[in-house]
Amino acid sequence: MNKRDLAQQAATGNGEFRTKAVRAGHHRTGEGEHAEAVFMTSSFCFPDAESAKAAFVDDSGDNVYSRFDNPTVQAFEERLAALEGADRCVATASGMAATLALGMAHLQAGDRVVCSQAVFGSTLNLWTKYFGKFGVEIVTVDPFDLSAWESALSDNTRLAYLESPTNPRCEVVDIAAVAERVHAVGAKLVVDNCFCTPALQRPLELGADMVSHSATKFLDGQGRAVGGAICGSDEDIEPIYLFMRSGGPTMSAFNAWVFLKGLETLDIRMRAQCATALEVARWLDGQPQVKQVFYSGLPEHPSHELAKRQQSDFGAVLSFEVQGGQAGAWSVINATELVSLTGNLGDTRTTITHPSTTTHGRLSEDQRQAAGIQPGLIRLSIGLEEASDLIADLSKGLAAL
Numbered sequence: 001m002n003k004r005d006l007a008q009q010a011a012t013g014n015g016e017f018r019t020k021a022v023r024a025g026h027h028r029t030g031e032g033e034h035a036e037a038v039f040m041t042s043s044f045c046f047p048d049a050e051s052a053k054a055a056f057v058d059d060s061g062d063n064v065y066s067r068f069d070n071p072t073v074q075a076f077e078e079r080l081a082a083l084e085g086a087d088r089c090v091a092t093a094s095g096m097a098a099t100l101a102l103g104m105a106h107l108q109a110g111d112r113v114v115c116s117q118a119v120f121g122s123t124l125n126l127w128t129k130y131f132g133k134f135g136v137e138i139v140t141v142d143p144f145d146l147s148a149w150e151s152a153l154s155d156n157t158r159l160a161y162l163e164s165p166t167n168p169r170c171e172v173v174d175i176a177a178v179a180e181r182v183h184a185v186g187a188k189l190v191v192d193n194c195f196c197t198p199a200l201q202r203p204l205e206l207g208a209d210m211v212s213h214s215a216t217k218f219l220d221g222q223g224r225a226v227g228g229a230i231c232g233s234d235e236d237i238e239p240i241y242l243f244m245r246s247g248g249p250t251m252s253a254f255n256a257w258v259f260l261k262g263l264e265t266l267d268i269r270m271r272a273q274c275a276t277a278l279e280v281a282r283w284l285d286g287q288p289q290v291k292q293v294f295y296s297g298l299p300e301h302p303s304h305e306l307a308k309r310q311q312s313d314f315g316a317v318l319s320f321e322v323q324g325g326q327a328g329a330w331s332v333i334n335a336t337e338l339v340s341l342t343g344n345l346g347d348t349r350t351t352i353t354h355p356s357t358t359t360h361g362r363l364s365e366d367q368r369q370a371a372g373i374q375p376g377l378i379r380l381s382i383g384l385e386e387a388s389d390l391i392a393d394l395s396k397g398l399a400a401l
């Protein structure tokens with residue numbers, strides 16, 4: 001490796017967000033490649049038996065096996081850790097695998113998890129249906145009610161878990177205020193930062209202990225691969241890494257490379273998508289067929305002030321309720337042509353979803369009411385198309401009402 005390579009490698013952890021996003025965790029093999037190499041190998045070789053023993057038994061740091069030691073995966077982990085302001089990160093096969101690894105590493109029978117009721121459906125299901133089987137107690141709370149957190153947090157609470165902003169109504173949870181209450185009982189706060197990404201919100205700076213991600217969404221941002229990650233201090237991440245070694249829900253090297261590339265454009269994508277989301281939200285707000293728009297960038301949204309304090313922008317996901325309930329929402333969705341009808345979000349292509357019959361379709365009517373998922377509600381995850389084209393497409397949709 002020449003001097004310039006060494007200097008560049010040493011500099012990768014420094015600089016502003018956009019600099020870190022393209023340079024942090026950039027390993028060089030010595031072949032002179034500019035883009036990161038993809039280490040598609042299951043195992044690694046040793047020059048002699050002594051080095052093999054050192055790698056296996058004495059933690060020499062040499063690569064052993066890709067379930068826990070892949071350089072491309074490590075490059076992604078280092079880059080995301082740098083962006084979240086974390087000591088360390090562990091990449092996982094999916095966002096759900098990150099939550100699974102978190103629970104396996106940090107919980108035991110008799111512990112309590114206090115979880116916001118406004119989190120991704122599979123997250124709640126994983127806690128209650130699976131961790132519940134092994135004697136972990138799950139208590140759900142209204143995340144906006146600080147006294148609800150206080151009464152749920154107990155001496156046996158090990159983890160508290162929340163997502164902010166919430167899906168699909170864009171409501172913001174006060175992370176610093178919840179962190180203070182969680183720490184008062186000696187528990188750890190974990191924040192799912194999927195909707196904002198570190199480009200807009202850094203939960204560790206607000207007092208959270210760990211950040212979990214579905215890399216599938218905005219981190220990739222181009223709808224190409226499923227993956228996840230969890231970031232935090234060395235002390236909190238080490239047990240998760242050790243679980244990954246034994247449990248194995250690892251990210252593939254190829255997907256890690258895709259996500260590395262996704263991180264390079266994360267900030268510019270998020271800024272552009274937020275700007276378009278605000279433009280679309282303002283336009284929707286003036287349409288007679290629209291009863292209400294839920295976007296924290298609008299001054300009348302209940303979370304507007306908190307979002308301004310806690311996030312550097314308002315995000316790319318918004319929702320709106322149309323006249324005519326479910327039939328109205330379906331006719332709007334069916335009349336659009338440009339936007340993609342899919343449950344996914346965080347893509348360069350704008351996606352449209354009817355939450356009450358898809359993402360939230362398995363909830364009971366009462367649960368949907370409590371979460372504010374009206375039958376006329378439509379969710380948009382704004383992509384990189386020109387705002388005027390999105391507005392023209394949504395106009396076609398609204399004209400169908």
Ligand SMILES: *Cc1c(COP(=O)(O)O)cnc(C)c1O
Binds near residue numbers: 163194227
């Ligand atoms: C999609 C999603 C997850 C789960 O991630 P996968 O990569 O699909 O496993 C978790 N949390 C949030 C907020 C999500 O949107």
